[in-house]
Amino acid sequence: MKFSFFIFLLFSTVFVIQGQEKYSILSIPTQFTKNANSVVIHKKVGINVSEDKLEIQTERATTVLNERGDRNVSAIAYYDETRTIEKIEAYVYDALGNEVEHFKKNDFRDISVADGFSIFNDNRALYLEYTPTSYPYTIVFKSIVETGDTAFIMPWFPIDRYAESVLYSEQTITFDPSNKVRYKKEHIDGFEIKITETEETLRFVAENIKAFRYEELSPAFTTFCPKVYFGLDTFSLQGVPGYGKNWSEFGQWMYSSLLSDVSELPEGTKQEIRNLVASETTDEGKARKIYQYVQDKVRYISVQVGIGGWKPMLATEVDNLSYGDCKALTNYTKALLEVVGVTSYYTVLYAGDDERDIMSDFSSMQGNHVILGIPTEDEITWLECTSQDTPYGYLGNFTDDRDVVIITPQGGKVVHTKTYTQQENVQANTGNIIIGNDGSATASLTSVSEGLQYDGKYALEKLKKEELLDVYKNRWGNLNGLSVESIILKNNKEDIQFTEEVKLKIPSITSKVGNEMLLELNSFNQASYIPPRITDRKQKLALEMAYTDIDEVTITLPKNLNFDSLPENKLLETKFGRYSIEVESLDNNTIQFKRKLYMNKGTFAPEDYKEYRSFRRAIAKQDKLKILIKPIE
Numbered sequence: 001m002k003f004s005f006f007i008f009l010l011f012s013t014v015f016v017i018q019g020q021e022k023y024s025i026l027s028i029p030t031q032f033t034k035n036a037n038s039v040v041i042h043k044k045v046g047i048n049v050s051e052d053k054l055e056i057q058t059e060r061a062t063t064v065l066n067e068r069g070d071r072n073v074s075a076i077a078y079y080d081e082t083r084t085i086e087k088i089e090a091y092v093y094d095a096l097g098n099e100v101e102h103f104k105k106n107d108f109r110d111i112s113v114a115d116g117f118s119i120f121n122d123n124r125a126l127y128l129e130y131t132p133t134s135y136p137y138t139i140v141f142k143s144i145v146e147t148g149d150t151a152f153i154m155p156w157f158p159i160d161r162y163a164e165s166v167l168y169s170e171q172t173i174t175f176d177p178s179n180k181v182r183y184k185k186e187h188i189d190g191f192e193i194k195i196t197e198t199e200e201t202l203r204f205v206a207e208n209i210k211a212f213r214y215e216e217l218s219p220a221f222t223t224f225c226p227k228v229y230f231g232l233d234t235f236s237l238q239g240v241p242g243y244g245k246n247w248s249e250f251g252q253w254m255y256s257s258l259l260s261d262v263s264e265l266p267e268g269t270k271q272e273i274r275n276l277v278a279s280e281t282t283d284e285g286k287a288r289k290i291y292q293y294v295q296d297k298v299r300y301i302s303v304q305v306g307i308g309g310w311k312p313m314l315a316t317e318v319d320n321l322s323y324g325d326c327k328a329l330t331n332y333t334k335a336l337l338e339v340v341g342v343t344s345y346y347t348v349l350y351a352g353d354d355e356r357d358i359m360s361d362f363s364s365m366q367g368n369h370v371i372l373g374i375p376t377e378d379e380i381t382w383l384e385c386t387s388q389d390t391p392y393g394y395l396g397n398f399t400d401d402r403d404v405v406i407i408t409p410q411g412g413k414v415v416h417t418k419t420y421t422q423q424e425n426v427q428a429n430t431g432n433i434i435i436g437n438d439g440s441a442t443a444s445l446t447s448v449s450e451g452l453q454y455d456g457k458y459a460l461e462k463l464k465k466e467e468l469l470d471v472y473k474n475r476w477g478n479l480n481g482l483s484v485e486s487i488i489l490k491n492n493k494e495d496i497q498f499t500e501e502v503k504l505k506i507p508s509i510t511s512k513v514g515n516e517m518l519l520e521l522n523s524f525n526q527a528s529y530i531p532p533r534i535t536d537r538k539q540k541l542a543l544e545m546a547y548t549d550i551d552e553v554t555i556t557l558p559k560n561l562n563f564d565s566l567p568e569n570k571l572l573e574t575k576f577g578r579y580s581i582e583v584e585s586l587d588n589n590t591i592q593f594k595r596k597l598y599m600n601k602g603t604f605a606p607e608d609y610k611e612y613r614s615f616r617r618a619i620a621k622q623d624k625l626k627i628l629i630k631p632i633e
Contacts, residue, residue, distance in 0.1 A: 023138040024097035028063060032165035036211035037069035038062055040159075041138065042168040047154060049175040052236045054147050056154060061140045064132065072164055075128035075141040078113065082238055083147040090128050093138040100137075103128055151237040151365045153181065153230035158193065158206035162214040162221055169206045173230065176200075181230050182245075184362040188226045204228055216531045217612075218539035219603060220354040231364030237310065244412075247405055250363040251412020258311045259346055259407065263335040265315050273339045283342045284381070287374055288392050290336045291383055298322045298329055300386040310365070326370045329385040333372055345373040345380070349404035349417070353544070357403035360414040371399055373406050373415075380406075382417055389458065391493035396455035397545070422546035422598060425451035429524055431553040435629075437560065439510035439517050445524055445553075447500040452545060457498040461489045472502060478526055481507040510629065516564075517629040521583065521593045525551050526623040531613045537606040543576060546601035557589040557629060564628035566591065572622075574615045575608070576600055581622055595623075 023041065032039050041061040048055040062073055077085045088108060092101040108126035130139065158169035175181045177199045185195070196203040206226065233245040240257055244250025276293060277286040301323045312331035318324045324332060334344045350356035351369035358366050373380040381393045390396070401419040405412045431445040449457045460468060472484050488501040510517035520526075527549075557563070563585070572579040577599040584592045597619070604612070 022097060023061065023063070023093040023140070025063065025095045025136050027097075028167070032167065032208075032210060033065060034211065035163060035213040036165045037066055037163040038064050038072040038165075039211075040164065040166040040169065043158075043166070043170070045154065045156070045171040047171070047173045049150060049153065049173060049179075049181060049232070051176065051179075052148055052150065052239075054150055054153065056145045056147075057143075058145075059140065059142045061138060063136055063138045065136045067135070068163070069135075070132070072161065073128070073130070073139050073141070074160075075108075075130070075139060076125050077143045077145055078123065078125045079145070080123050082149055083145060085126055085143065085145055087142070087144040088126055089142050090130075091140040092130065092132075093140070095134070095136050097138070103130075148239065149237055150232060150235040151242055153232070155230060156204050156228040158191070158204075158226055159209045159212075160225075162212050162218075165211040166206065166209040169209075171204045171228075173202045174200055175202075179232055179234055181232060182362070182364075183231075184229045184359060186227050186229075187224055188228075191226050193226060213538065215534050215537055215539045215609075217541050217543070217609070219542040220356075222354070222356070224540075229359065229362060229364065231362065237365075244363045247360070247363045247414055248411035251405065251407045252410070254348075254407050254412065255409055259331065262312050262314050262331055263338065265319060265335050265339065269319050269336075270339045273336050277340050283374070284376075286340050286342050287337060287344075287381070287383075290340070290342075291333065291385075291392050294329065294333050294336065294385060295388045298324060298332065299388065300329060301325065326386050330370045330372045330383075333383065333385045337374070343375060344383075345375065345406035345408055347371050347373045347382075347404050347406045349399060349402060351398050353397050355400070355402045355544075358405050358414055360403055363412070367405070369399070371395075371404075373404075380415065389462070391458075391496050394454070394496050397452060400452070420451045420546075422548055422600065425453050425545065425547040427453045427525075427547070427549050429549075429551045429553070431524055431551075433509070433523065433553060433555045435509060435519070435555065435557050435561075437558050439508050439512065441504075441506040441509040443504045443506060443509075443523070445500070445502050445504070447502075449498045449500075450496060451547070453547060454496055454498050457500070458491055460498070460500070461491055476504075476524065478520070479504070479506050479509065479523060513628075515631060517561075518626045519555070519629055521555075521567075521581075521625050521627060522551065522553075522595060522623045524553065525549060525595070527597065527616075527619050528623065530617050530620050531609070533613065534609060537609050540606055541604040541609045541612055543599065543601055543604070543612075545599070547599050549595070549597040551593070551595040553593045554586070555591050555593060559589060560632050561629050562588050562632055563591060564630045567625060567627065570622055572615065572618055574611065575604070576612050576615055579615075579619050579622065581625070583627075 028039055041063055043060040046057040060074065064070055064073060075090050077088050079085050088105050090103040091099055094100050108128050111125055111127050113123045113125050156171040159166045173181050181202060183202060191206060192208050193206045233243060235242045243253050273290065277289050280286045280289060298318060302325045312327040313324055315332045315335040318328050318332040330346055334346055337344045347370060348367035349358060349369055349371065350367055372383040372385055382395050384390045384395065384399065395418055400417055403414050403416055405414050427447060427449045429445060429447045431443060433441050433443045435441045460471065468487060469484055473482065476482060483505045485503040485505055490499040509523065510519045566583045566585060569582045570580060580596050582594040586592055
């Protein structure tokens, strides 16, 4: 009896010690804590796919090394009308692996995951809000979730983010051999990853992934991290059967199941639209008037209910309520165009500044936004139907230069949205500065912005006066004490140009040196940004926008002052862009300053970062160039 008790005590002690070692900070090799805010000890996901149900079992153990790592815990599970959380819990361990807390389902906060715009949103989540008393600590999160939607199979990201190491990540998918899960892998070369396939299972395992350090101007993490996407040829979306082994089939399904029965409009609205475009003889003329009609009538409000948030609300409802989300407003505009015989395509894409593409070779439920495409002979005109301000045919950073899928009656087709070139993304400044004897100045500037540079300007006309004044005071923070005398803004939506005409008074545009003065030649458009120094850079350099800045400013002095000497012209040429300045004397008291900056878009090797930093440093130096002003003797 005593011997049996001793054996039980021995094995219990061994189990506790092993448990402590498993989550002890001492068990993590130091190479995995370098550059890391957190370390995933293990993440195991098991997904069982049946005809009309998915079961997802998750266990994730994360050691949090510091306060910045708290956001990486990811102790959250989502649910809605078709998605239930069968089990959820979490354990917390201290630095030595001792269990300190156990959270059960009732300890998780029940929160809405509404986006702040939704009038109704049935997406919710159970979320663990844990405040640690010390670092490091480990959270082991476990959940079992079931859903009737088989259209979305969780992609496998063995590592999710910068500044996190992963010791072990596994995802196993079990399925019916008659409807085998397809997969697409990206960027797995160079990692310790194994893929195992049988007739009924897929298993993916990754080990020993060191943290990626975030570095200035790095590409988006998703553009280079290892990942695997999944899809089914036949699936279920909230009880609606779906199919699509390629984009043609997938588009046919979307058109017939999600779009074909939502475009009916009241007869009164149809007649109103016919009358609206009665004088127009071209499709473009008709489309322009209808787009303006939509912008004047409706507003964007997110509505994340219905078939997985994928089926638009009825066009009649939008017409009656005058609001909708991107799906609803796009479908409504499409329905209005159909009334007058203008063809348009409901278009699904990933919106955002990172220019994420729809995967052209892998059909599946993708995208987070919808826009409208109107085909012409050789291109497609794109309409952002959620905006009440965006000009007809204009795409900004949110949706430009990416692969999207258009949905037609014949099926889906992957196309590319407009790419704005360096020659299109122009800001052209012309100005005059008149300097007084005391170094004060009056100045006027006209700035015309086009292309993607227009995207950052046209919202100015919606600002209140005080807000607008703050914009210019911040823009020209180098001009101490400036006062804005007048502002005239012109938004030319037809040519997509935004013009700013600003008049200023500047109490002191110069700095005194005895009875002489120093003047910065470039007063209005100084590029002062210099990337930080990074030693042993690992990430590529990503320059996300090509653009052109052109500045031409005339500077006039009083008759009793003149310019001592003028600097030589300067030209800087690199693979990243080109910069030049020219200074020309118009007469004894007047000079003209010309500046041009052409920046390229692209991804460059890590070793190019040092050269890019030197280029930006040289630009910043030239933009602070000063000349001496002297009294005439």
